[in-house]
Amino acid sequence: MLSPTHHFALALFRPGGSYLGTVPAKLDFGPAHEWTRFRFQRRGELPLDGDSTARVLPLWNRDIGEPYCRGYRVEIPRDGEQPLSADFPLIHFGEVAKLAASLFVEKGLLVEGDQYSYRLLAFPAENDPPKPGGITVSNASPGLPARDGSLDTLRAWATPVGVEDCDDMPVFVSRQVLREAEEQTLAQRGTETGGILFGNLWRDTDSGEIFAEVTAQIPAEHTHGTEVKLTFTAQTWAAVDAALRLRGLGECYLGYYHSHPVHVWCAKCEPEKQKTCRLAKTFFSSDDEAVMRAAFPRAYSIALVVNDTAFGISFSMFGNREGQLQPRGYYVMED
Amino acid sequence: MVNLETSDLSLVVSDVSGQKVFNVSNAPADGTVGELISELLGRMDLPRNDPGGAPLTYQARVEREGRHLNATERIGDALEPGDKLTLQPNIDAGRSC
Numbered sequence: 001m002l003s004p005t006h007h008f009a010l011a012l013f014r015p016g017g018s019y020l021g022t023v024p025a026k027l028d029f030g031p032a033h034e035w036t037r038f039r040f041q042r043r044g045e046l047p048l049d050g051d052s053t054a055r056v057l058p059l060w061n062r063d064i065g066e067p068y069c070r071g072y073r074v075e076i077p078r079d080g081e082q083p084l085s086a087d088f089p090l091i092h093f094g095e096v097a098k099l100a101a102s103l104f105v106e107k108g109l110l111v112e113g114d115q116y117s118y119r120l121l122a123f124p125a126e127n128d129p130p131k132p133g134g135i136t137v138s139n140a141s142p143g144l145p146a147r148d149g150s151l152d153t154l155r156a157w158a159t160p161v162g163v164e165d166c167d168d169m170p171v172f173v174s175r176q177v178l179r180e181a182e183e184q185t186l187a188q189r190g191t192e193t194g195g196i197l198f199g200n201l202w203r204d205t206d207s208g209e210i211f212a213e214v215t216a217q218i219p220a221e222h223t224h225g226t227e228v229k230l231t232f233t234a235q236t237w238a239a240v241d242a243a244l245r246l247r248g249l250g251e252c253y254l255g256y257y258h259s260h261p262v263h264v265w266c267a268k269c270e271p272e273k274q275k276t277c278r279l280a281k282t283f284f285s286s287d288d289e290a291v292m293r294a295a296f297p298r299a300y301s302i303a304l305v306v307n308d309t310a311f312g313i314s315f316s317m318f319g320n321r322e323g324q325l326q327p328r329g330y331y332v333m334e335d
Numbered sequence: 336m337v338n339l340e341t342s343d344l345s346l347v348v349s350d351v352s353g354q355k356v357f358n359v360s361n362a363p364a365d366g367t368v369g370e371l372i373s374e375l376l377g378r379m380d381l382p383r384n385d386p387g388g389a390p391l392t393y394q395a396r397v398e399r400e401g402r403h404l405n406a407t408e409r410i411g412d413a414l415e416p417g418d419k420l421t422l423q424p425n426i427d428a429g430r431s432c
Contacts, residue, residue: 001380002380028382030380134361134374135343135359135360135361135362135363135371135374135375135378136359136360136361137357137358137359137360137375137378137379138357138358138360139355139356139357140347140356140357140358141354141355141356141357142353142354142356192428192429194428226429228429228430229427229428229429229430230427230428230429231425231426231427232424232425232426232427232428233425234392234393234394234396234403234423234424234425235403237351237396237421237423237424238396238403238423241351241421252352252353253351253352253353253354256428258428260430265430283430285428285429285430286386287385287386287427287428287429287430288428288429289386290382290385290386290426290427290428291426291427291428293382294350294351294381294382294391294424294426295350295351295352295424295426296351296352296354297350297354297355297380298352298354301352301354
């Protein structure tokens, strides 16, 4: 649970520096909180089943000071010890600033396409007293479902794909899962399709590092797919859950995959451009991110995209790094 | 004997993946399932809206009966103490650009 200590706001300015206005800035701090907690769990500084309480604090601008911020900090308290924290940059408010700019466009104070700059401000939040009566909730979320395992054993017979970042938890995906995701994509060619990824979390007995093994995918049924959208319904989740229970292997949800019919999106471009176009490699939309936020909020969750291009199928993986979903490397476990 | 006509209920509520689980007390029997879901979204830090600002629709699935509850159902009629619910959204992945 995140405790607000401050309200944040954005002050926008025209290129010459003239002031446009200040609007409240609501940023979803959940991913930053999850990443911070997972980072310290991976380092063994937080228990795997610990409480998830944290505070979000402003980082004051070093030049002009309060109430101007250079970013924000997620701080996790520990009984009898110094709190653990991670700092996040101003750029996290970039999308919020875009929304704020669009408001000024609507008001006629900015023209679409105009450049602008912004400053982040923070003001102490007044804590409302709890309402009498009403429902009460307590967090009973499970800890990380990690079992003891060997990272070296999996690495020994896996092939690395993409760039391995030491900030990322190692992820191993079975070749069979990729094969099935490709088959599903080609069977529904031209429309988005997808499924849910399952597997195991492990803790390396030598280093203590947490790593994930994706062992299965279950196709998402009861969905509605178009060439630009895939809708997961309540019935989708119910069917997937039933299938997972039938498997009875103690696997956990690790994330989801879906296809991007790039060859359709980019039909008017030169085919060669699909080899390097961002849409075919590192594209993960805000809607794609929203599925992660609503269904797979933990920082160990991953998303796989099957890029269906004019030159064949490729895969891209995304995960939470420093509070934002970013492209990442992974390993393929051969049959 | 519990009088479910007026008593409040205790429930266990999770998100789709079970990564978030919350114990809920004092769910008002006279309230609706829709009101309960709306309250829980904030408490469980689940997104209410899609990136475009449109509200997301969540359905509560009750494990005991294996069905999705209607938002207008009365909590005291639809649920029993100790019931386990999963909040399952209708949500889009897609090219929102």
